[in-house]
Amino acid sequence: MPELPEVETVARELRPHLIGRQITKATVYWPRSIACPSAEEFSKLVCGRRILNVARRGKYLLFPLADGWTLLIHLRMTGNLHVQPTEHPLNRHTRVILSLDDGYTLRFTDQRKFGRLWLTQTPEAIVGKLGPEPLDPSFTARDLATRLWGRRAPIKAVLLDQRCIAGLGNIYADEVLFAAGIDPRRPANSLTDTEVHRLHAAIRTILAEAIRAKGSTLRDYRPPTTGSGQFQAHLQVFRREGKPCPICGTPVQRVRLAQRSTFFCPHCQR
DNA sequence: ACCACAACCTGGCCGC
DNA sequence: TGCGGCCAGGTTGTGG
Known part of the structure; x- marks a missing residue:
């Protein structure tokens, strides 16, 4: 997601x-979901520790x-997290379960197994490479x-680069460029001052x-608990190839950019 | 610094 | 029904 x-x-x-819960047990069903340290070390070190906060940096x-x-x-493509009672039946894609001291569990499910967990004393070593929080x-x-200065790559590719700005992915990069009226293929360093301001606002x-x-x-794969989002109803161009641009009616076009499907209005985005 | 491509994985969908 | 090919909201590593 x-x-x-x-x-x-x-x-x-x-x-x-x-917040305030103590982790009483860790069960790892797919060891490679644990990026660092080893799954055994991870389980040993995480047990008995209290969760002080839940925060986000980029993705x-x-x-x-x-x-x-x-x-x-990091959830990558299909990772998900749910809080469920200990006795709740296992999801087929459950990779890690952290048991809590209140009879509930934090479960990490991940169909494609790209998601990763780290246990570290130096989180900055991982999230420190990220660009600013938009x-x-x-x-x-x-x-x-x-x-953007000095970057000749297409603006969309630069927006997807997490070292430039943290948090944009394929959906929101396309939507942001549409809102700003900028062609995703434009070299990043070719944007005018006005366009950069529009992009920033968008x-x-x-x-x-x-x-x-x-x-x-x-996607249809989406277990419950996390209330489903509703922003897909507001998407203007993403995955709308051939459908009329909501502004001018020109069919939305799809191209391949930075190895990703890219949707834009060839009339409104210059 | 940039690009292309593969790799990491599973599964849905489409056409034959 | 089965099979191959393509697609998927992400990131990293390789080689050119």
């Missing part, structure tokens, strides 16, 4: 269930634990301009609206 709005939604929904979830440890989770007030249009507006709608729900 997850780009910034979806990960933010997961964090918000998990927070009240997890990462951060769970600061007692004693300076942090649990980090919704942070300190992220300005000037900041964006600096980051990034913030679209992400904020998507969070308000609790993100987008696109």
Whole structure:
């Protein structure tokens, strides 16, 4: 599922269930879901520690634990997290279960097994490479301009680069470029000042609206608990090839860019 | 610094 | 019904 709005939604929904809980047991069904340390070390180290907070940075979830440890989770394409009672039946794609001290469990499911968990004392080593949080007030249009400067790659490819800005993925990159009226194939360094300002505004507006709608729900695979997002109803171009542009009626076009399907209006996006 | 491509995985869908 | 090919909201590593 997850780009910034979806990960933010997961964090918000998990927070009240997890803050203050102690982890009593870890069960790893797919050891490679644990990126670091080994699955055995992970289980040993995570047990007995209390969850102090639930936070998000880019598309990462951060769970600061007692004693300076942090649990980090990246959902990648199909990862999901649910809080369920201990006796709740196992989902077929369950990869890791953390038992809590209140009779509930935090379950990580992941059909495609791309998602990863880390247990670390230095989370900055992982999330420190990320670009700025687009919704942070300190992220300005000037900041964006600096980051685009000197980059000749297509603007869409640069928006997907997490070191440039953290949190945009394929859906929201397309939607943001549509809202800003910018052709996704344009070299990033060819954007005018006005366009960078429009892009900056679009990034913030679209992400904020998507969070308000609790993100987008696109594929049918989506276990319950996490209330389904509603932003898919607001998508203007993403996966709408051939359908009329909501502004001018021109059929939405699809191209391959940075190895990803890219949707845009050839008339409104110049 | 950039691009293309493969790899990591599972499963749905489409056409034959 | 079966099979091959293509697609999927992400990231990393390789080689050119």
